[in-house]
Amino acid sequence: MSESTMVRVRGLSKIYERGGEQLKVLSGLDLDLAEGTFEALMGPSGSGKSTLLNIIAGLDRPSSGTVEVKGEDISRLSESALATWRSRTLGFIFQSYNLMPVLTALENVELPLLLTKLGGAERKKRAEIALRIVGLEQRMDHYPRQLSGGQEQRVAIARAIVNDPAIIVADEPTGDLDRQSADDILTLLEKLAKDMNKTILMVTHDPVAADRATKVHRLDKGALSS
């Protein structure tokens, strides 16, 4: 496993303006994420964990500072270039799974591949493989409402890895799950980092979940401490 830096954040600030009032959420923080590591981000509510995650994931833009991913400064990318970049580099796991309710598990997993040039048969094959990795090959044709929360989150993980991204971001992926399902998800994330060399950044409130990560970052008052 190489120890090269996947994500390098320098001097990152984020200031929200609300009714003329400025709210400084992140103030000049630095963060490095090494390739193939599973890292957790903790901190009190409102400390800016999601804000940081969103900026690293190219969903939001910093007020100042740089975010380099594989040496590329993503804050310079245009809106549409950023969308393409996300589809190639990132996998997303959300607290409330965010599956399309009208699509089956397989169709949901296939979604990111619709932005590639792959043909239908190849897309289906890859989606099936991703579902097999999360242990849901028996549930391919089920709709989200026919699955348990834990199963839905596993489908979401399959969707996050189907385009083989370098980085996976997860904002409280176990927040809505019971202990057993949460453990299954965490085991899966560990495996993705170890076996598939994914760089994973997970926001969590749960110390048990954070313990499973290789490294824990703590965010408070706009700054990080490890």
Add this chain to the structure above:
Amino acid sequence: MIPFRYNLRSILARKATTAATAFGIALVVFVLASALMLSAGIKKTLGASGRADNAIVMRTGSDAELNSSFDTTSVGLVLAAPGVKRDDKGAPIGVGEVVLVLALEKLGDPGITNVFLRGVPETALAFRPSARVVSGRAPRPGSDEVLVGKRLRGRFKGFEVGQSFELRKNRSVSVVGILEDEGSSYESEVWADVDTVRTGLGREGLVSSVRARLESPAKFDAFKASVESDKNLGFEVTRETTFLEKQSEGVSIFVTALGSVIAFFFSIGAMIGAMITMYGSIASRQREIGTLRALGFPRWQILVAFLLECSVLSLFGGALGAAAAIAMRFVSFSMINFTSWSEIVFTFEPTPAILLMSLMFALAMGVFGGLLPAIRAARVSPIQAMR
């Protein structure tokens, strides 16, 4: 691309709102398609009996047979003109007829309505090969026997085979057959012997029009020049097809315009309905759309997907409205003909062009109604996925 089934199933998942929106669109398309079908039906009815190789001769300045009148002796003169086709025995093929309106009592609802009465010579049926007697038999020449057009059958007192009615007081005629002619306006007429009509209604020695069969449609100009050359006679020659087109023009334009105006105003309502539905649908799917954006789907694909969604929704409605309009073909519609003030019965005529046009109209409503909501969907931030 965002898979089409995503939008299709999203529509189907919201059954109640989808049905309500589609119903609004269906109503508009129904109104539009019905008006166009009625207009087509009017054109067909009034224009069906026309032939390019028939010329119709009337008094100059009379735009309808009803207003035209000239001497019987001119019939021979007209038919002797160059270009008129002749039968095996060398006799020119043509008919001189008297046209009048009769005020008759309607069956069922009280009131008097005008009916077209055509006084025809013995050869009238032979002159029009598409016309035939479908029930009963042809009248004997020179008798008091009449044919009743299929569409008038049973609408007036005495209009059944074997019954009789009065041309005027104490002048009774008996119905011996029913006339059918491929849906033309002859089906809204009563045909009686030309002499019976003349003597019965005081038109001795007069005809309203002469129809002449030409050797070919190309002979029309020569025939017209010859017949119109004698200004003293004061004849005007028109091709039968042109004549009938002119008769139907006014009514069908009126119906088309009326239907289009109603459909236009309804369509504004239906479009607003579609817009509200789409806005609601998009508002409740903010997180879904944000997720698509986070996964990397560009704005334009979101825009296209939601435009498509609204278009499909409208096409559902359009298809429903068009289907209901097609069912109107089983309805017949009686209307006063403005040129003769007599009753003509029309049917709705669904044509592929009308159905296609109705669906295109529904599609246009979907695109215009869905545009603003689709733009809003395209502007959803990917951060919405995290909320």
